[in-house]
Amino acid sequence: MEDSTGNMAGLIVQLAAIFVPIVQQIIREHADANDGDLPTDEQVIAKFQSDIDMYLAEGASWRVSHPDSDA
């Protein structure tokens, strides 16, 4: 039983040693083919504007539901 378990563990380690680099290579090639999914200027500027608008809207919405009694 111990031998059988040891063999199974050894087999898993061997399979992992074979397949992990293959999977890593596939992921690397996919990333390269898609320019590494790197953002463009337009995407970054759009995200910047959208993030600002989102947080400004969140603050404005909170203010509406919590009117300042001192104001």
Next chain:
Amino acid sequence: MKRLILLMALYALIPACAKTPPSLSPTGTRFYQADRGVVAIGTVQHVAIDLNRIQVCDPQPCHALLSDQNTRIVVDATTTALTTIKAAPSGWAAAETTALERLAAQLDEAGKKELAAYLDAARQIVTTFGGANGG
């Protein structure tokens, strides 16, 4: 749990800010860095609003975990910073520093304690990456 995830996300901005994607032009890089600052101060506001929604009843009477007064200070400082950054993205670090200084001066001790980790993370993003290039 959500607060922990937000805090981790905030700290994840630090290495992300350090390594700007090589695909960006100098203009794109400026907006990328400014967006790190926007998310940092925006996260502080988001957490403050979330804490303001939570009611605690120990000690009585029940009250918001973060008071309305403290939340309003955060929302006002964030709105000012974001409006400034929207108009002049390259000045994001200065705008955020001003907001953080305002929070440090105006929040009461309870507010500072509840938001300490988020304020530290935002401060770290500004001090580490808000240098000569504005981020």
